[in-house]
Amino acid sequence: xxxxxxxxLVALAVIIPMLLSINLPVSVSEPTQKFYxxxxxxxxxxxxxxxxxxxxxxxxxxxPMAKALLKQCFDRDIRVIAITLIVDAPTxxxxxxxxxxxxxxxxxxxxxxxxxxxPGQVQVMLGMGTDIASVYxxxxxxxxxxxxxxxxxxxxxxxxxxxxxxxxSDTVESWIIYANVRYNQRIAAGVTGVIIAQMFPYLQTGxxxxxxxxxxxxxxxxxxxxxxxxxxxxxxxxxxxxxxxxGLVIIGNITYFIHRAREE
Amino acid sequence: MKRQVPLVLxxxxxxxxxxxxxxxxxxxxxxxEEVISWVLIIGPFALVLATVTLIQTHTARIRRRTxxxxxxxxxxxxxxIMVLIGIFxxxxxxxxxxxxxxxxxxxxxxxxxxxxxxxASAAYRAFRARTFEASLLLxxxxxxxxxxxxxxxxxxxxxxxxxxxxxGVSWWxxxxxxxxxxxxxxxxxxxxxxxxxxxxxxxxxxxxxxYLGGGD
Numbered sequence: 001x002x003x004x005x006x007x008x009l010v011a012l013a014v015i016i017p018m019l020l021s022i023n024l025p026v027s028v029s030e031p032t033q034k035f036y037x038x039x040x041x042x043x044x045x046x047x048x049x050x051x052x053x054x055x056x057x058x059x060x061x062x063x064p065m066a067k068a069l070l071k072q073c074f075d076r077d078i079r080v081i082a083i084t085l086i087v088d089a090p091t092x093x094x095x096x097x098x099x100x101x102x103x104x105x106x107x108x109x110x111x112x113x114x115x116x117x118x119p120g121q122v123q124v125m126l127g128m129g130t131d132i133a134s135v136y137x138x139x140x141x142x143x144x145x146x147x148x149x150x151x152x153x154x155x156x157x158x159x160x161x162x163x164x165x166x167x168x169s170d171t172v173e174s175w176i177i178y179a180n181v182r183y184n185q186r187i188a189a190g191v192t193g194v195i196i197a198q199m200f201p202y203l204q205t206g207x208x209x210x211x212x213x214x215x216x217x218x219x220x221x222x223x224x225x226x227x228x229x230x231x232x233x234x235x236x237x238x239x240x241x242x243x244x245x246x247g248l249v250i251i252g253n254i255t256y257f258i259h260r261a262r263e264e
Numbered sequence: 265m266k267r268q269v270p271l272v273l274x275x276x277x278x279x280x281x282x283x284x285x286x287x288x289x290x291x292x293x294x295x296x297e298e299v300i301s302w303v304l305i306i307g308p309f310a311l312v313l314a315t316v317t318l319i320q321t322h323t324a325r326i327r328r329r330t331x332x333x334x335x336x337x338x339x340x341x342x343x344x345i346m347v348l349i350g351i352f353x354x355x356x357x358x359x360x361x362x363x364x365x366x367x368x369x370x371x372x373x374x375x376x377x378x379x380x381x382x383x384a385s386a387a388y389r390a391f392r393a394r395t396f397e398a399s400l401l402l403x404x405x406x407x408x409x410x411x412x413x414x415x416x417x418x419x420x421x422x423x424x425x426x427x428x429x430x431x432g433v434s435w436w437x438x439x440x441x442x443x444x445x446x447x448x449x450x451x452x453x454x455x456x457x458x459x460x461x462x463x464x465x466x467x468x469x470x471x472x473x474x475y476l477g478g479g480d
Contacts, residue, residue, distance in 0.1 A: 056372035120307025239415035248388035
């Protein structure tokens, strides 16, 4: 089969379900449920730090997760400190936070703060364990940390109830090594589909309190939060692409065995 | 001298930072925090180094007229425009945000989206049950793929409704991730960790010197 024909089939498998708005039921996996339950158990006034460690290439999978979590936090009066360790993520992260904050009526500086980007992944993680202000002296808009109301009683990880890393690379493992192991910081993660397999050892040890796996994790979390959005829409689209790939693999193998039988 | 000084610095800081991990004494913690502050200051130099390397690479491409050398001008245009706007008007500037949202973001997302087409084509061409191991890999991949989307359970519940399992595909997918995958990953983590420890000791003791350059 000409590969251009495969490309056309993939395009159709994406476009047609989007036009038809198909809604398949999504069951919730255990790692997603644990993530949700942990956040639900936090009392109002708690603080979550969210690290937006992904760039535009991964936003389709990770933006829906981030939005669902932000909605849950703002609904439950949980304060959010957002940061990023990826150089091309600040504009993206700022837009996501602004969108949800506007929808939920969250106030900047009181309900949430976006500290932006600082270079040096490991150094930033270690530095915040001692003093967040030593790493971030201002927020993304240039306001001094000391002038931000919600940062008044927050010095380091001791005042952070949960750190959530939305990641498309190996930053989750770095957070575990430097923030969890050294500072005992509780961590949860939302990652792209291609790296979920490497997260499971940390779930078993309890170093990750929960895990959102790719667009499926986003859809599951939107379901739990009660705010179905892009995650639910895209997991249905992905269903048809996966079906197509499985079909292509089966056809490819049938063809292969027919050829082999003829040769023998 | 050019080689001795970095080796001595590496040895001293390596040993000191290891010792700070085993001592809760205030002096030890002060040293640790001070060194972390120094490293935070040094960190941004990596960005400068990366930018200089990018400029050098593309200048050389233009000078040598290598294949597609014209695109290097696009790299310079993007770099200069974004840096100038970022420095003089801050990244919160509407022009900076417009360029990010309408140029960088769709291009980056498009590049990644193309993977779906190539993965589908590669799976069709290369995923063959040629041997027992390849068959095992193929079956595992198909289960995980179908367990990763709701249509997998939908088909299972419609076709295999008579089995004792509901949502059987996602159950098997989770079992694969929780057992064989976890065991293999843990083995890899342990192996890599032992490798990192031994390599760190070699660097601290000056046995491994390739980071100094010069092929020594």
